[in-house]
Amino acid sequence: MEAALVAVVLAGATLGGLVAWRLQRRHRGVPRGWSTAQSEAADLHRRLHRSVDETRQTVARVGARGAPVDQLVSLTEELHAEALTIDRELVAASQLPDGARHKALLELKWRIVESEKLARRVQAIAIDMTSPSFDATDDGIRRLHERLDALDDARREAREIGRDEPTPEPPAS
Secondary structure: OHHHHHHHHHHHHHHHHHHHHHHOOOOOOOOHHHHOOOOHHHHHHHHHHHHHHHHHHHHHHHHHOOOOOHHHHHHHHHHHHHHHHHHHHHHHHHOOOHHHHHHHHHHHHHHHHHHHHHHHHHHHHHHHHHOOOOHHHHHHHHHHHHHHHHHHHHHHHHHHHHHHOOOOOOOOO
16 A cells, blocks of 8 residues: 555656646746747747757867857857847747748748857857867977988988998908
8 A cells, every 4th residue: 555655656746747847937938838849939949949058068068178268158148149039039920820920930940040050150169179289299290200211311321331332351361
C-alpha cells in the first residue's frame, strides 16, 4: 500500500513539474505555449532564440578563456534586443487571418534568417579570437628547414672536398 502511495505521489509530482515547465514563460511577450507549440510563428520564435542563445554561449566560452569579449557581448545583447522586437511582430502576425498571417510570417522569416547570419558572424569572430595562431609554428618550422638544408649543404661540401684532393702516397722508407 505504501509503495502504491509513493508511486502516486511521484507521478503527481512529475506531472505537476511538467505542467509548470510547460506553462513557464521563458520570453516575455510571447504566448506560454510557444515553447512547445507547432505553429509556424512558434517555430520561428524558437529558431530565432536558439541562434541568439548559441551566440551567447559561444561568447561566454571565449570570455572564460580570457579573451576580451566586451564588444561581442554588446553585439549579442543587440541581437537579443532585435529578437525581442521580432518576437512582438511574430505575436502580432500570429493573430492575423490566414493569408495575411502567411505573408507577414514570410517577411519575418527573412528577418530571422538575417539575424541568424549576424549571430553566426559574431560566433565566428568569437571562435577566431581564441583559435591558435599558426604563424609562430610556421616560422619555427621554416627556420628548422633552413638550418637542416644548410647542414646538408655543408655535409655535401665536406664530402666533395675530400674527393677532389689526390690521395697522398705513403712516404718511401
